[in-house]
Amino acid sequence: MNLESFLIVGAAIFAIGLYGVLSKRNAVTVLMGLELMFNAVNISAVAMSRYIVPARIGSAGEMLPQLLTGQVFAIFIITVAAAEVALGVAIVIAIYRNRETVFVTDVNEMRR
């Protein structure tokens, strides 16, 4: 297993998610696409943290624990994504209650 394999998988999932976000009319499907994009980013971040960050050597020549930047990022993204989905679904439900539709194409009140 090398870094490229992880990045290819991440990019593929990101592209699939982006396609879903941009092409689906149903707001729930759009949110699912969004979730895919988050997780694609997570995969890339963890993979790069694992493969790219160099080993650290102390002043006395001893090995130090590896930095976990990417992994920490991933955990944050999972948390934020959970909150975002909760909010997003709540909005979708509110819209559905108001106008009996979950199609993003019908929600265009921001037009001039």
Place this chain on the structure above:
Amino acid sequence: MISELWVWLILLLPLGSFALIGLIIRPFLARHSKLAGQVTVGAIGASFLLSLWALGSTIADGARAETWSSYKWLSVGNLEIDVGILLDPLTALMLVVVTGVSLLVQIYSTGYMKGDPGYARYFAFMSLFTGSMAGLVIASNIVQLYIFWELVGLCSFLLIGFWYERPAAAAAAKKAFIITRLGDFGFLLAILYLFLNADSIPGNPLDISNLTNQLPLAIGAGTVAASVATWAGLGIFAGAVGKSGQFPLHTWLPDAMEGPTPVSALIHAATMVAAGVFLVARFFDLFASSEVVMSTVAAVGGFTALFAATMGLVNNDIKRVLAYSTVSQLGYMMFALGIGAYGPAVFHLFTHAFFKALLFLGAGSVSHASGTFDMRYMGGLRKVMPWTYHTFLLGALSLCGIFPLAGFWSKDEILAHGLSSASIGQVVVWLPIVAAALTILYTVRAISMTFEGEFRGGADAAEDAQPHGGGVHLAESPPVMVAPLVILAAATILGGWLINPTTGLGVIEKHWLAHFLNTKGADVNLPLAVISTVLSAALFLAAHHLFTKRAATARRLSERLSPAHMLLSRKYYLDHLYEDVVTVRGFYGGAARLLDWADKAVVDGVVRMIDRFGRNIGRAIALLQTGQLQGYGVAISVGVLAMVGIYLFF
């Protein structure tokens, strides 16, 4: 010897009185407004005494010009503008005239303006005027002179419009301000011209004594082009034309009679309007080095003398008759200066200040009794106001040039100079002589209508009673008003003979004034003097007979001449020309409409174009705003991809 400080005080005392009245008496002591009059009379009285001292000191000094540069005001390049004093015989004489007449007028005003709601304001402005006029006279620098020149113009505006609630007064004030400003613009151009030609003028080009000494010498020697004197002279003369009401800028002066009568006496008869003559006299040596300027001055003056006199013949307002007379007499002075008769011109300025102030104050006294200025509703006042009548008559005789009153000496000297002067076309010389005959006619007409015959109702009969009138009360004016009349009458009787006698008078040498002004005194031309006196007296009596005893004949005569009468009473349609043709049609109808069009079409057009450009771009961009979230997403994605692509491949 008078010192610098005392001369400054002549100007600063009235200005201090202005500040005191304006800042303290008027706002805080409104109930003691009498104080304003007392402060003014006190300050101007002190100024008068100092002026007498200045005159005495100049005489003792052998009529030498004294200059003090008190304060370095500005320094532009090599050019330095000093604020200072130029005390020469002309200045000293003018100081005495200005403060002396002003003092008498202020005393008179304390009676005339009694009970007016603007009493304190009146004296504040009068103080400011007297101070500014003194400043104008002593200025050693042309810029300093110009500042005070504008200040007296401002005071004139404020005092003409003193009863500003009357539309006629407000309009007259505006007219005076605007028309004199036309002349002042020429004066300003002359100053700028001198400033710009500083390199070719030896010495300081803005210093008056330099302009009247070194510059004419340099022009005479040929080191400076004569055109400098011509252009500067014409510009300065334009200012004098505006201030002194010379043709064609005379129309404001008769209208200025809307102001209180003492104002007319002081500002529009004795001092401010004479400032134009003073200005020409001040720069006389500069003017004299240009033939063109001198001929212009003589022609304008001579023409104005006649032109204004004709209009005085038909007016029914006593003050306006006197105003035309003032314009005419100022024309005499200009004429005299133009033919090189410097001494006679200043002499006439001096005598005219007294007898014309006397006539105006007399007119004020008359209106005090009759409540109107319209002579058609006066008449018969001789019996009720003997003091006013006799002093007015003296002033009128002096104006007509009857021996031995002041006007005779100065006016005859001018006419004699005119006849003996060969440098000028003969037509111009005859203009003031014809004007002298007309002067007698309109003066006698005014006297007859005012004092002779039966009283014709005064303010009760006149449809437009004057605001100050306060109705008819046929009685002599109070002593505080009569006393100045008597003093001025005394000056009118004695002034001409005493200061410029044709034979030595003990202490006073022969031709004292002429020598004092460093000019040659003219011996009296006896045949001419006899002829002119006899003719004047005959004409005076004949006119008196015509207007008093044969009023019906006079009326028939004026009816027979009705086209001429019409032309004169419409002031040669010049007011019509200036107001309706030049202002309304030319300015508002032509220039203003053109500018309005340019503003709407060009300026607004450009603004509207910019506005339309922005709006159209906005409208085009707004088409992209569909409200479709996913469309925006596609755009963002494509954009990011494009940027990444550019980053990677280029």
